[in-house]
Amino acid sequence: MAAKPRVATASLAGCFGCHMSILDIDERIFELIELIEFDKSPINDLKEFTGRCAVGLVEGGCCNEENVRVLQLFRKHCDVLVSVGECAICGGIPAMRNAVPLKECLDEAYLKGPTVHNPAGHIPNDPDLPLLLDKVYPCHEVVKVDYHLQGCPPPADAIWQALVALLTGKPLELPYELIKYD
């Protein structure tokens, strides 16, 4: 039997809600496991890519250099890259900072915010901390992204349909109920 196609997932500047929605496919996860093998993903906690992947699902946009690096790796290792959910596609809630200069964001978060208790006045700056970007970028402004799967989060059924279509080569069926949001 040929090796199963590999699927990688990542959560960048997101809330993990899209990953929760992936898990929301419920018992179909057994079907999925028949169909694919997970590569680098928070689902199996694999930290590095182990091989070429058919599909990469990316949640969240890029707010720091670590996000950029992970996204870069995904683009290099995945045949098809899918932006999953509002934050990956548009930047989402994290991108609300885009209208505010970076220094003001940091000051508000660590020094001046009404609930901040920080007598030493330190802004976290450990060398291990990835540097922030000037603004939050949607994934397709950083690397080429092949598909967008909208929603906040996209419904589990939409993710399921998209994955099955991508992996089996069958036409994608996304009924109106799965892509309307109001």
Next chain:
Amino acid sequence: MSETDAAIAEICERFGNDRTRLMDIVAAVQADRGGVDGSALDAIASAVGVPRVEVESLVTFYAFFSDRPKGGIVIRLCDDIIDEMFGAGKVERAFREALEIGIGETTPDGRITLERAPCIGLCDQAPAALINDVPVTYLSGDRAREMVAELKQHGDPRKLVHRLGDGNNAHPRVRSMVHNGIRKRGAVIFAEMERGAALRRALAMSPVEVIRDIKTSRLRGRGGAGFPTGMKWDFTRAAEADRKFVFCNADEGEPGTFKDRVILTECPDLLFEGMTIAGYAIGATEGIVYLRGEYAYLREFLEEVLEQRRKDGLLGKSLPGRPEAAFDIRIQMGAGAYICGEETALISSCEGLRGDPKNRPPFPAQRGYLGFPTCVNNVETLCCAARILEKGPGWFAELGSKGSPGTKLLSVSGDCSIPGVYEVPFGIRLDALLEMVGAPNAAAVQVGGPSGRLVGPDEFKRMICYDHLATGGSVMVFGPQRDLLHVVERFMDFFVEESCGYCTPCRVGNVLLRQKVADFRAGRGAASDFAWIEELGDTMKTASRCGLGQTSANPVLSSLQAFRDLYESRLGPDRGDAFLPAFDIRGALAESERLAGRASVVYTGGEGEG
């Protein structure tokens, strides 16, 4: 009540405290006080009985209104691409230096404000500017400095006009330095006219017969969209209501269009006659000319022409030979908003609202101004209608091409030796036109303004008509020395600025497209961008609420079609790092590195890890 409140109350009173006349009220307060500040907003709101936010949203919507005080003299420099090509940059620098202020600023003594304005309808006399209502043309750095010196001395923009233009530009009620620049007269618009002849012929017929004549002539709207005029009149006639309106759309704002300015200057009688005929045909007794704020210098003259027509019995409580038919016309001033050229936005503006387009249906012919059936026609269309009644529909239908009868006014500007207004029969080939206007070496032509098409030499054999190259009148010529991507980027600047912001495809799409063009100009395009641009353009066309967003992707889409090689030559190099060419990781990290006082370990300026 304070003195200023009393003054504002007096202004509101003059317009009957009518909230639908907010445009006029705000314009009057603006002229009176140089701005409509918080207390003025309150005073207006309480006088006309609307929430303050309604007045505020109107004031902040229109470019000619301001919630902060401006100088008594406002200099608006036309910043469209044609003016830029002819030295608007130098003119702007000269104004800035002479006034010692930047764009959007007011001199410390509070007297003079300097601003930019989108196309003011003087591309054939570029660079041009408006100083208050006064158009000034053929500017240069030296002339700008002289003007500032003069203004500082006497403070009266009207005194800047030393030599008057041709035709009615020298009329005592106009006294403008603008030139008509009529280069070719055709049989429809610029032919001699006997006042009242067309109207009398129309009034001798029944309204139904008049509409039948317009239908027989196959006249289509001259504003650009080309809707059959007879059908529009018929729909408005068929709608049942106590009141109906004829609107003349004189808000020509499409960059590169200035033919209505010339019609308004030279043929106002033909226009008013067309409106009166339309009124008779559809059963309307009231007409409104929505005149763009940039043409305010023509208002007094137009009012005088209207007054004369009333005196001559061609307008008013009864019409010649039809004592039961009444029709009168009022001029409504716009205030610097391109979107108001869109008919439903125009109606909103006349109702004293922001220039937001309305949902359709209902169409204006069913429910328009104040909810009454309203027929909105372009200036040129109404002139054609008058001529059709005068000379007969068969005569008109014989002119032009099969699908596009009649003549068309083209306003030609840019890299040509004879810019100006040409009345040509529809169906003229673009190359024949280019020869006529003295542009044998044109590299590209923007037909129909930014919302039209950018065409290259491959398409110069095509005809100007509704079925091939459609245009509301704008023809901008670009020589081989021009950077067409820059032209496209400037057109997108225009749409970003002029989008009313109501619907997302237009508000966001224009910004995204502009950014993409800027990426290409910087040599950072990606091959995948082509499909992306087309998809986004398609979404904007399909999903935008009005004509602005439905056409604003055209500069990018049509240039991509005609000049794909230009885009392809600016694709970014493949750096082998999986990043899109437009993504600049070093730039994205610069501020963060400075704040943190440490450099990125991953992205050090060489290729990224991965």
